[in-house]
Amino acid sequence: MSASTTTVDEPGLAPPTPGRPPAASPPVRRRGPRWRTLQALKGASFSLPFLAGFTLFVLVPIVMALRESVYSTKTSGLGFGGSTVTFVGADNLLRAGADTVFWAGMGRVGLYAVVVVPLTQVVSLGMALVLDAASRRVGARFRIALLLPYMVPGIVATMIWIYLYSPVVGPLHEFFELFGLDVNFYSSSLAWVSIGNLAVWGSIGFNMLILYGALQAVPHEIFEAARLDGASEARIAWSIKVPFVRGPLVLTSLLSIIGTLQIFNEPLLFRAVTPESITKDFTPAMMIFNQAFQVGNVNYATALSIVLALVVGAGSAVIYRFLNRSEP
Amino acid sequence: MNITRNRWLSLVAAATATAALAGCSDGGAGAGGATAEAEPEGPVTIEVWGWNAETGQQYAEAFNAAQDDVVVEYVLQASNTATATNFRNAVEAGSAVPCLVQGFAPLTTMVVNGWAQDITDAVEPSADLYSKGALAAAQVNERYYGLPSGADGQFLIVNTATYDKFGVDVPTTWDEFLEAGRTFKAGGVDVTNLAGEDPSTLMNLAQQAGAEWFAIDGDQWKVNFTDDATLEAAEVVQTLIDEDLVSNQTYQDKPALYSYFDSGNMASTTTQWWSITGLQTNLVQSAGDWKAAPIPQFADADETVTPGRTTPSFVPEGCENPDAVMTFVDWGTTAEGIEAGRNPETGAVGFPTQIPDPSEYVADVVPEGFFTDDAAAADVIVEAQAATVGKFELGPNYDAWFPELQDQWGKAVAGEITVEEALAAVQKFVESDLESKGIAHTS
Numbered sequence: 046m047s048a049s050t051t052t053v054d055e056p057g058l059a060p061p062t063p064g065r066p067p068a069a070s071p072p073v074r075r076r077g078p079r080w081r082t083l084q085a086l087k088g089a090s091f092s093l094p095f096l097a098g099f100t101l102f103v104l105v106p107i108v109m110a111l112r113e114s115v116y117s118t119k120t121s122g123l124g125f126g127g128s129t130v131t132f133v134g135a136d137n138l139l140r141a142g143a144d145t146v147f148w149a150g151m152g153r154v155g156l157y158a159v160v161v162v163p164l165t166q167v168v169s170l171g172m173a174l175v176l177d178a179a180s181r182r183v184g185a186r187f188r189i190a191l192l193l194p195y196m197v198p199g200i201v202a203t204m205i206w207i208y209l210y211s212p213v214v215g216p217l218h219e220f221f222e223l224f225g226l227d228v229n230f231y232s233s234s235l236a237w238v239s240i241g242n243l244a245v246w247g248s249i250g251f252n253m254l255i256l257y258g259a260l261q262a263v264p265h266e267i268f269e270a271a272r273l274d275g276a277s278e279a280r281i282a283w284s285i286k287v288p289f290v291r292g293p294l295v296l297t298s299l300l301s302i303i304g305t306l307q308i309f310n311e312p313l314l315f316r317a318v319t320p321e322s323i324t325k326d327f328t329p330a331m332m333i334f335n336q337a338f339q340v341g342n343v344n345y346a347t348a349l350s351i352v353l354a355l356v357v358g359a360g361s362a363v364i365y366r367f368l369n370r371s372e373p
Numbered sequence: 374m375n376i377t378r379n380r381w382l383s384l385v386a387a388a389t390a391t392a393a394l395a396g397c398s399d400g401g402a403g404a405g406g407a408t409a410e411a412e413p414e415g416p417v418t419i420e421v422w423g424w425n426a427e428t429g430q431q432y433a434e435a436f437n438a439a440q441d442d443v444v445v446e447y448v449l450q451a452s453n454t455a456t457a458t459n460f461r462n463a464v465e466a467g468s469a470v471p472c473l474v475q476g477f478a479p480l481t482t483m484v485v486n487g488w489a490q491d492i493t494d495a496v497e498p499s500a501d502l503y504s505k506g507a508l509a510a511a512q513v514n515e516r517y518y519g520l521p522s523g524a525d526g527q528f529l530i531v532n533t534a535t536y537d538k539f540g541v542d543v544p545t546t547w548d549e550f551l552e553a554g555r556t557f558k559a560g561g562v563d564v565t566n567l568a569g570e571d572p573s574t575l576m577n578l579a580q581q582a583g584a585e586w587f588a589i590d591g592d593q594w595k596v597n598f599t600d601d602a603t604l605e606a607a608e609v610v611q612t613l614i615d616e617d618l619v620s621n622q623t624y625q626d627k628p629a630l631y632s633y634f635d636s637g638n639m640a641s642t643t644t645q646w647w648s649i650t651g652l653q654t655n656l657v658q659s660a661g662d663w664k665a666a667p668i669p670q671f672a673d674a675d676e677t678v679t680p681g682r683t684t685p686s687f688v689p690e691g692c693e694n695p696d697a698v699m700t701f702v703d704w705g706t707t708a709e710g711i712e713a714g715r716n717p718e719t720g721a722v723g724f725p726t727q728i729p730d731p732s733e734y735v736a737d738v739v740p741e742g743f744f745t746d747d748a749a750a751a752d753v754i755v756e757a758q759a760a761t762v763g764k765f766e767l768g769p770n771y772d773a774w775f776p777e778l779q780d781q782w783g784k785a786v787a788g789e790i791t792v793e794e795a796l797a798a799v800q801k802f803v804e805s806d807l808e809s810k811g812i813a814h815t816s
Contacts, residue, residue: 120810124811127487213628318625320782340770
């Protein structure tokens with residue numbers, strides 16, 4: 046309503062008024078820039094809630110983390126007196142850079158990501174393509190069912206799977222026994238498989254939904270044309286649909302990479318199941334948690350967090366460039 | 374900015390304190406309100422934080438009704454972790470710090486963090502009310518930083534159906550326990566369970582053997598995870614692992630664990646009084662077959678010793694009424710106080726492990742239908758309590774080294790390293806951590 050009112054005030058759009066004295070135009074011109082500024086401010090104001098949240102929950106913590114990371118807290122004697130905080134510059138960051146335990150965790154998770162991220166993408170894409178090929182009603186039904194795991198909180202999902210994996214009371218062990226296989230999901234050799242399966246289960250729904258949404262936006266005339274040219278459904282999927290969803294695929298891949306490198310809940314709970322292999326520093330996020338809340342060295346924990354953020358950022362940038370390079 | 378905030382908080386605190394004192398004066402002094410500058414009279418109000426959802430509130434109410442000197446406001450916390458988080462926040466904020474907090478970590482941790490205050494003067498007058506173990510557990514460096522707190526003495530429960538089947542006598546020493554394990558192994562039964570994530574079995578054995586992992590030596594900590602007593606304990610565990618006499622069921626998978634306990638394939642386990650109700654509920658098939666027995670002793674022990682640890686409650690720095698706290702805590706040792714803790718759902722009182730002789734109340738914690746002989750089980754629980762060591766110093770950096778012990782224990786239980794190697798690794802970790810924290814230490 047207000048938009049239509051102000052549009053009439055726009056100098057360029059205002060209808061010419063015959064016989065109107067020219068003196069009337071200067072105030073209109075003066076109102077022009079003010080009105081534009083006001084409009085711009087109005088538009089910008091829509092981003093204020095986001096900016097406030099972003100500043101408070103992202104920028105401020107980053108600044109605080111940077112500040113924490115250049116200090117060191119120490120006590121003396123028996124440790125019963127107060128602690129002293131000293132400025133140590135980049136010591137914590139340098140120590141993090143050379144911490145073999147931290148980088149071993151990073152390598153472990155990196156390897157895990159190399160398997161899990163593509164697997165998640167392939168399965169999600171496959172499911173999105175199948176849903177896209179099905180009728181809308183069938184698609185809607187499965188869409189919800191496939192999204193359900195994503196709605197389950199990570200900790201709860203892990204508890205559910207710990208039960209499903211249980212070699213004593215869980216159904217999966219019995220299922221594999223039917224085929225004469227003695228599969229123990231609790232064993233340390235299968236720890237990554239157990240965690241990976243759980244991660245894929247939890248994330249395919251979200252990725253599938255993004256890809257399915259993108260597929261729905263592909264103009265159907267193209268499929269018609271392809272069919273007329275004699276293309277099979279598989280050929281249409283591979284040569285038309287997949288290239289069309291490359292953008293969303295890059296997005297979901299990046300989100301998966303970021304999520305996977307920060308993996309925490311699953312190994313933390315699986316630690317009880319295979320403590321000999323999943324140690325307190327098993328993943329970078331677990332090590333950061335341990336340093337901050339158990340060892341009590343918040344300064345070093347924030348330095349590790351900064352290094353992890355840099356690695357995730359650099360990894361994402363590289364993957365983004367790599368995936369975008371081959372875009373048609 | 375901090376100074377401004379602190380000043381502001383101080384003003385608020387001062388205003389609150391003034392208002393509170395004024396309130397006390399009005400209520401207590403009655404017509405004598407004219408003596409505005411005299412000592413405030415009337416009850417002292419203290420805030421108590423804990424996560425006892427069953428009886429915490431009713432206990433505080435009963436205490437308030439029983440006397441006029443102290444008013445307790447019980448603030449129920451969601452859990453141990455929630456208490457720790459909320460308490461840290463209150464300390465950081467510098468306001469609303471309670472006067473008594475249920476212990477959520479070992480006492481020395483509370484002292485090192487500057488949270489627990491020295492309450493020796495308040496505790497000493499009531500020392501006679503408590504058991505030796507409870508008093509020992511409340512001390513750090515021979516000063517009271519915690520409230521006297523009973524450690525839960527460990528004892529053995531054995532499945533008599535399994536023991537009878539194999540013709541094995543209940544072991545009284547750890548050597549006999551190992552021997553029993555060998556007999557059971559021949560029949561495919563485990564003598565006990567060692568969860569790979571829980572090194573408490575090793576800690577209990579070490580405590581029982583007389584190990585001293587941490588000791589204060591002048592102005593530094595003496596750290597020794599590989600003293601003779603610990604190695605004696607480690608040898609028992611190592612034999613259990615090497616000869617494959619145990620299972621490694623995790624506590625994370627409770628249904629599987631209980632099913633295994635119930636199956637008769639695990640002959641015995643160590644436990645403490647508060648676990649029995651849970652066992653009775655979950656071990657349906659084997660209920661009635663279990664017998665309580667004193668925990669096996671080391672063959673060379675001079676006297677019967679029961680392991681058991683506790684995390685005592687403490688009075689935070691900043692609380693000005695430790696005497697009022699002691700009035701509240703001491704009331705818990707009286708018959709009236711113990712009765713006030715009776716759980717309306719289970720009908721049982723909490724076992725008062727802090728008093729010298731809790732035998733009068735033991736019948737309450739022995740559930741019907743679990744033991745072969747309830748009276749004998751009750752005797753075992755009381756004896757275990759009487760022989761509890763109470764103190765096992767865990768040093769100034771327990772939160773840091775315990776996860777490392779878990780890691781090393783997991784590897785040792787899986788047979789990847791020996792228990793002695795695990796302990797040596799923890800020793801190294803502790804030294805390095807203390808070094809980084811600037812805490813003086815020697816080995």
